[in-house]
Amino acid sequence: MKFGIFYEHQLPRDWEDFSEHQLFQNSLDQIELADRLGFDYAWEVEHHFMEEYSHSSAPEVFLGAASQRTKNIRLGHGIIQLTTNHPARVAERVATLDLVSNGRVELGLGEGSSVTELHPFNLRFRDKRLVWEDAVRCTLPMFYNHGWEYSGEYFSFPKRAVVPKPLQKPHPPLWVACSQLDTIKYSAHRGMGALCFKFVDLDASRAWVNAYYNTYLNHLDPLTDYQTNPNLAVVSGFMCAETDEEAWRKADGWTFFQFALRLYGKEGPFEPGQVNFWERYQEWKATPEGQRRSGSELIGSPDTIRQRLMELKEANVDQVILLNQAGKNTHQDICDSLELFAREVMPEFHADEDNHQAWKQAVLNREIELEDIDTEPFNFSRGREPSLKPSNEGRDMVAGTSGRLASQAVE
Numbered sequence: 001m002k003f004g005i006f007y008e009h010q011l012p013r014d015w016e017d018f019s020e021h022q023l024f025q026n027s028l029d030q031i032e033l034a035d036r037l038g039f040d041y042a043w044e045v046e047h048h049f050m051e052e053y054s055h056s057s058a059p060e061v062f063l064g065a066a067s068q069r070t071k072n073i074r075l076g077h078g079i080i081q082l083t084t085n086h087p088a089r090v091a092e093r094v095a096t097l098d099l100v101s102n103g104r105v106e107l108g109l110g111e112g113s114s115v116t117e118l119h120p121f122n123l124r125f126r127d128k129r130l131v132w133e134d135a136v137r138c139t140l141p142m143f144y145n146h147g148w149e150y151s152g153e154y155f156s157f158p159k160r161a162v163v164p165k166p167l168q169k170p171h172p173p174l175w176v177a178c179s180q181l182d183t184i185k186y187s188a189h190r191g192m193g194a195l196c197f198k199f200v201d202l203d204a205s206r207a208w209v210n211a212y213y214n215t216y217l218n219h220l221d222p223l224t225d226y227q228t229n230p231n232l233a234v235v236s237g238f239m240c241a242e243t244d245e246e247a248w249r250k251a252d253g254w255t256f257f258q259f260a261l262r263l264y265g266k267e268g269p270f271e272p273g274q275v276n277f278w279e280r281y282q283e284w285k286a287t288p289e290g291q292r293r294s295g296s297e298l299i300g301s302p303d304t305i306r307q308r309l310m311e312l313k314e315a316n317v318d319q320v321i322l323l324n325q326a327g328k329n330t331h332q333d334i335c336d337s338l339e340l341f342a343r344e345v346m347p348e349f350h351a352d353e354d355n356h357q358a359w360k361q362a363v364l365n366r367e368i369e370l371e372d373i374d375t376e377p378f379n380f381s382r383g384r385e386p387s388l389k390p391s392n393e394g395r396d397m398v399a400g401t402s403g404r405l406a407s408q409a410v411e
Contacts, residue, residue: 001309001312001313001317001318001319001320001349001350001352001353001356002040002041002318002319002320002350002353003039003040003041003319003320003321003322003346003349003350004039004040004041004042004043004074004076004233004319004320004321004322005030005031005034005039005041005042005043005321005322005324005325005338006043006045006078006235006321006322006323006324006325007027007031007042007043007044007045007056007062007325008045008047008053008054008056008257008325008326009023009024009027009044009045009054009055009056009062009325010052010053010054010055010256010257010260010325010326010327011023011051011052011055012052012253012256012277012278012281012327012328013052013276013277013278013279020055023055024062026331026334027062027325028062028065028066028069029331029335030324030325030331030334030335030338031066031069031070031073032066032069032070033335033338033339034073034338035069035070035071035072035073037338037339037342037346038072038342038346038350039073039338039342039346040073040074040319041073041074041075041076041106041319041321042063042066042070042073042074042075042076043076043077043078043106043108043195043321044056044059044062044063044066044075044076044077044078045059045078045079046058046059046077046079046080046081046110047113047117048081048084048112048116048117048120048121049116049117049120049269050113050114050116050117050260050261050264051272051273051277052260052277052278053257053260053261053264053277059077059080060077060080060093060094060096060097063075063077063097063101063105064096064097064100064101067097067100067101067102067104068100072104073104074104074105074106075097075101075104075105075106076105076106076107076108076175077094077105077106077107077108077109078106078108078175078177078195078321079108079109079110079175079176079177079195080094080107080108080109080110081110081111081112081117082109082110082111082131082132082135082136082139083111083112083118083121083123083128083131083132083135084112084117084118084121084123087135087138087139087142087150087155087157088139088142088157088160088162090135090139091139091142091143091162092162092163092164094107094143094166094171094172095143095163095164095165095166096164098166098167098168098172099164099166099167102167103166103167103168105166105168105172106172106173106175107171107172107173107174107175108174108175108176108177108193108195109132109136109174109175109176109177109192110132110176110177110179111128111129111131111132111177111179112128113179113261113264113265114264114265114268114269115268115269116264116268116269116270119269127154130153130154131154133223134152134153134154134155135154135155136190136223136224137150137152137223137224138150138152138155138157140171140174140223140224140225140226141224141225141226142162143162143165143166143170143171144165144169144170144171146161147159147160147161148160148162170226170227171226171227173193173227173229173231174191174192174193174226174227174228174229175187175192175193175194175195175229175231175233176190176192176193176194176195177195178194178195178196178197181196181208181375181378181379182379183196184196184208184211184212184232185211185212185215185375187212188211188212188213188215188216188219188220188230189215189216189219189220189221190221190222190223191216191220191221191222191226191228191229191230192228192229193229193230193231193232193233193318194212194231194232194233195233195235195321196208196232196233196234196235197234197235197236198234198235198236198296198297198298198312198320199234199296199315199378200294200296200378201296201311202311202314202315203378204378205234205311205312205314205315205317206314206315206316206373207373207374207375207377207378208232208375208378209232209315209316209317209370210370210371210372210373211372211373211375212230212232213230213363213364213370214370214372216228216230217363217364217366230360230364231318231319232317232318232319233317233318233319233320233321234312234317234319234320234321235321235322235323236296236297236298236320236321236322236323237251237254237255237257237297237298237299237323237326238251238254238297238298238299238305238322238323238324238337238341239251239254239298239299239300239324239329239333239337240298240299240300240301240302240305240337240338240340240341240344240345241300241301241333241336241337241340242301242340243301244299244300244301244304247299247300247301247304247337248293248299248300250329250330250333250337251299251326251327251329251333252327253281253326253327253328253329254297254299254323254326254327254329255281255285255290255326255327256277256278256281256326256327256328257323257326257327259277259280259281259284260277260281263275263277263280278328281327296308298320298322302340302341302344302345305341305345306345306348309345309349313349313352313356316356316359316360318356318360322341324337324338
């Protein structure tokens, strides 16, 4: 099993003039530390106009800075919004990052999460999947064709030499943001890695992992000519401390991540500065639903986290991405957590990576046949809308923040 760390650049109010500067510098320090500790991936999102929730609108700049402070850690776009970026600019920036990082880029591709960020780019929310698919067809051949032209429903590009080309041939590994559980199957259908949220238990994990690989093997249909990337990664709330109590105290606001995103989706767009998201979150947290824990988060002592990771290992998840920079988690607590995890937990799971890769290759070679498990009993996101008000009827929001559903992954 491999491990990543995940960045939204969350910045809940109240702010000071230097808050954003400190946030970015702390994040770079954390990634440099993670590289020294042996973590495998650092993932950075792209969002626009979503104050408090994500101040990460130029991930290629941040990852470029991280590339010069690290040596081995893979640098993941989790994701680039193909709906709000021109295909040629995506290809140019990704290739440049791959060159300056010595070939360490992972290319996650997504659609954008809400009208708050899509409408200012003259995009309709209901069209975002079609725009995304057209953008994939237009963008990816730019990495390996010296000259490329394209005419599609949403993008038209005259024949040009898109330079530079990436160091990784034909292109960096491809991933998809899984905004709903069923998108896990869609990502496999398109031959891309799945970036999703942690499942509630072992049965759910096994069902979705099996569904992913069975779809990849039996229903593969790439959008254009690209190298497929069969991988499934899950993001989970994370804080490692000496005791469970200490870990939960330090990660007290980690569910702000999901709460704020759903608030934007449910009630946005907002006038800038109109809503104090952190205050709304505190109101919701005071409800029984806001105080509930699912038991699936990777928050606790090394022993507690180890037990939960064993389920993901048994289900053959490829990568676990640790969401540590969330809410108002402090820089010191984040660093201490990474160090403790790397010392007490990570080595034993890294040591099993060769066995996992052997299992995976046997699956891909059809030497191992995975059981076809019905995923519908584990599709908790279907037909559910979160309650974002501090009332006693917020059960669906609990499902969203507790890890019961893989809704809205790393878009």
